[in-house]
Amino acid sequence: MGIWSYSPFNPSFDYGYMENLKQQTVQAIEEAVGKLQPADMTLASAPAGPEGFVDDSRLPIVYDHILCAAKFDVKGTTQTIATVIEWGNHPETLGGSNTEITADFVHYLRQGVEEGVPEPNGVEGLGGMCLYFQGQCGGLMTQLHTTVPHRNGQQEFREASFEKAEALGENLAIVAVNALNGDRAKKSQTTNLAVSAQSIFVPIDGLFEIAGILGLVHPGWFWGKARTEVDAIRIGDLEILTVPGELYPEVGNGGVESPEAGDFYLPPLEVPPLRDQMKGELNMIIGLANDELGYFVPKSQWDVEPPFAYNREKAQYGEENSMGPDATPAVHSESMAIIERLHATLERL
Template sequence: MKKIKWSAFGLVFLAIILVLTAFALYNGRDHHPGYSLNLDIKSPKDSVTYKAGFCALKITPEITEKWSDKNKDAAFNEDDGDTFEDKNGNGKFDTYWIAGFSKKRAANGVHDDLWARTMVLDDGHTRMAVVAVDLIGFPHTNVLNVRKKLADQFGITYTVICSTHNHEGPDMLGLWGEGMFTRGVNPIYEKWVEDRIVESIGVAVKNLRTAHLRVAQDISGIADSLNMDTRKPIVKDAGIYILQATDAQTDSTLGSFVVWGNHPETMWSKNTLITSDFPHYVREGIEKGVYDDKTLAKKGLGGIVVYASGCVGGLMTTRPVVKIKDPFKDIYYEEPTFEKINAQGTTLALLALNALEKAEPVSGGISLLAKTIELPLGNWLFHLGIALNVIEGGYSSWGHLRTEVAAWNIGEVSFITIPGELYPEIANGGIETPKEGDFKLTNAVETPPLRQLMPGKYKFVLGLANDELGYIIPKSEWDKETPFLYDSPKAHYGEVNSSGPETAPMLHKTLKEMLEKLSQ
């Protein structure tokens, strides 16, 4: 037998391969091995008394080192002549990388605060916490970290953590750091946000009061002009859905939960100030009232507004080409400015306040279904991100991701959670089967529409809830290979930031089963 001779170069190369493989395998480890959830809680048959509690805690990062943007490209790059204030003298630029759009967008100050806002509802049998954070996403790993920290201390039956998908706050997914292979998340900030969410739930529980619930919606389509669908078929999630809790003793507003489907990215890609974008003005208007200059035009409700995003896939956005009209003046805003997001948020606040004038009371206990599911990851870029630790969390089993969906109702009000950016046609109908689709399907897979399956009159779809899997695209509309959909000369945006073509069918199938059971 011939002896194998290894050169020094070969040995070094082999060692490097082994180290890189070990590094990738370590990064792909399951951060919550064995975790599984399967809740099936039926509404109590006897009459219930509601309690509701709200809390709003700031999660705004402290921007200590500002920078000069030499060529005004909103990307920090010393090769362009950009400089920074090294206030602590460590020779490093200590910044927060803003999520969304492109890498290297360093925060250069704060315009308005980011929040962890919490609503806790209790029917005497089931206690639910719904938290909305002004962040690009809050991955399932972080959700489970929060649940571990919560333990049983506040008596919470089930926790939902939604991100608004804000593109003007710190990176929480890892994709928008300084370099291609650099994780953009500040780990200290990440853990602090988790702790603040736990704290906000605790304060909301402490604030629980006997309450009456009212529900309203604006499904008139008036909000259609405030965003655009950038990919065919043109289907939006234009409805505004509002749940209000009032103190049973004083009738004062404890808080409100508001849902609308649009990317909070109206400030667009050149903004370097931390802001929650238009949701800031939605909340301000509903809480404090809507003003025409200094004149009160519509009285606010008081209390705390928890704003969550609905179906934002497709994608629903307010690009600079979308003109937003001032609600009181004959002025249209086109360029991304704070005046534009003020007009957008204020218009939404007015629509919500007007809808609440016809609100209906809510009665009945909470019925709840929630389930852990496992999805195949069909995006090689995400696989690479996990291997390089740009994306944290790892696999639940090799090549698969753990995530979660839920469905619950309270009388005529029903809710579902979506762990990412759902294309609105999956919720509302209108899925198409273009001949150019990669899977050559003649029938839509994700039917019937989820809202058709949801019980009751008022149907809240909570996007980016308990995870951020990226775009959730109907399988018949999946398109990475030529020819492209609708004879487009180039590939459509969406698939590159999706966990894969099986995500939508599997989520729809699971939610369909849950909703059929919930409706029994």
């Protein structure tokens, strides 16, 4: 993200890193476009947890534990071009003391989908390339306090380690492959292709506003707001919504609450759930898309001042890494609008 490259005594947004990232992105897009070919798409979803996969460390308990998968095959064959996976959890199995640059469980997930997971209880790989997209991980989706079983049924891992990351990734790969090979997998029957993109302005509050003014964390500061983007995409029977940060699953899937001791005692604003407005056979909500504006905390659950909600003695984690209490209502409203615009476009096709 370009903000961790300097010491805390000399903070600065790393424009050099971001420019290199843009160049690599352009090259990846050009390579992908150069390899375009007709394809069939198969869609599937399956529960991955929560037990043994993910824990919600903040009240209320709401998960985004349904793993969504889309497999693209060379048209008329079973030869896999690529598999897209979306699931909601932080890749942080190695814990806060880890100093290694690593994809965490995502590496083992991708490797398992592409090459297979060995016995016992393994699966044959699908081939092609596996791409992982982050789902809704705010609120806070983590495996840090989760005991992850090994596929052999004899071992389990609770403490942070590469072994735990491998076990989690392989278990996810097994879920994905079995879902795509299962009876409930569906081949897309339409060839619709549509994209709606919208630049939006999200209110910034507190320390992040100061950091934005100084150019330390976000280059798109516009007088108290961050310029960012939401997108809605339709590929055949697959519908995708992108959000520029870590969305709380209660915003996407439902379950926003209004606890009495919250800082803003008001009815939930982020309703209806975003996923309920989507119309694909499979609906993905991809977070950390085009931007990272931190946690999108529902305003009615914002809670930094005592007394604290849910009879807690101290505040829950989340707000300190959020743009502020008005960020989530703005993102929800703009996401609703972009979904509606996408559907209007599809009606004209």
